[in-house]
Amino acid sequence: MPSTAAREVPPLLLRDLAVEYRQREGVLRALTIDRLEIPPGTLCGISGPSGSGKTTLLHAAGGLLHPQAGEINWGEDDLARMGEAARDRWRRRMAGFVFQDFHLVPELTALDNVLLSVWFGSWSARRHTTRAAGLLREVGIPDPARRAGLLSRGEQQRVAIARALLHRPALILADEPTASLDAVTGAAVADLLVASARAVGATLLAVSHDAALLGRMDVVHRIDKGRLA
Numbered sequence: 001m002p003s004t005a006a007r008e009v010p011p012l013l014l015r016d017l018a019v020e021y022r023q024r025e026g027v028l029r030a031l032t033i034d035r036l037e038i039p040p041g042t043l044c045g046i047s048g049p050s051g052s053g054k055t056t057l058l059h060a061a062g063g064l065l066h067p068q069a070g071e072i073n074w075g076e077d078d079l080a081r082m083g084e085a086a087r088d089r090w091r092r093r094m095a096g097f098v099f100q101d102f103h104l105v106p107e108l109t110a111l112d113n114v115l116l117s118v119w120f121g122s123w124s125a126r127r128h129t130t131r132a133a134g135l136l137r138e139v140g141i142p143d144p145a146r147r148a149g150l151l152s153r154g155e156q157q158r159v160a161i162a163r164a165l166l167h168r169p170a171l172i173l174a175d176e177p178t179a180s181l182d183a184v185t186g187a188a189v190a191d192l193l194v195a196s197a198r199a200v201g202a203t204l205l206a207v208s209h210d211a212a213l214l215g216r217m218d219v220v221h222r223i224d225k226g227r228l229a
């Protein structure tokens, strides 16, 4: 299991948060959170009906969107007060993302998919190549030279998890990580995600409808109509 400790993991505190989307019919208030605190290293599930605001919450907590009001405090850093460039830098430093449909480039090898952020960033490729190959071995991908498009769906999600772990994130944000996998493969991916976060002490925020995954979280917050239920 990936075992190198994460950087220092800050607590998350959301306060008076409001996220709105401009839609054709007008402005939709998608999320209203008075207060939500998540201690460092917590495995936190986010559940709720379709359209209730789960992904919006994940994106707000991960600095992928700018809220209309409120605070998104990861320790000393308030993402709500940062511009887009600062949030980009914060994300690259702090967060690893895992998505339902993997977001891999099928023509590239497993290794190159894990290293994509290194190509686009200013990190040293050689140092990261060794770590990326090691992570792929640890998540159960023995052949890093295999093209991602030739891997099974479960293997592709393993590659995506290795990619999320590359920069030793303090936070792992996963959006329906098992939803496009069959039950057995999903359970194995859930095991890997939980074990990976635990091994490095990272905070895990996982949006999911998957009872097996949610059952492995320390806490599950349910969202209904944009509010904590």
Ligand SMILES: Nc1ncnc2c1ncn2[C@@H]1O[C@H](COP(=O)(O)OP(=O)(O)OP(=O)(O)O)[C@@H](O)[C@H]1O
Binding pocket: 021, 022, 023, 028, 030, 048, 049, 050, 051, 052, 053, 054, 055, 056, 057
């Ligand atoms: N970029 C956007 N522009 C406009 N409206 C949006 C946008 N993203 C989400 N919404 C709306 O905000 C509400 C919450 O969406 P969100 O994706 O957060 O819900 P969800 O609980 O993750 O849903 P699901 O389980 O179906 O993925 C929905 O009504 C959705 O239509």
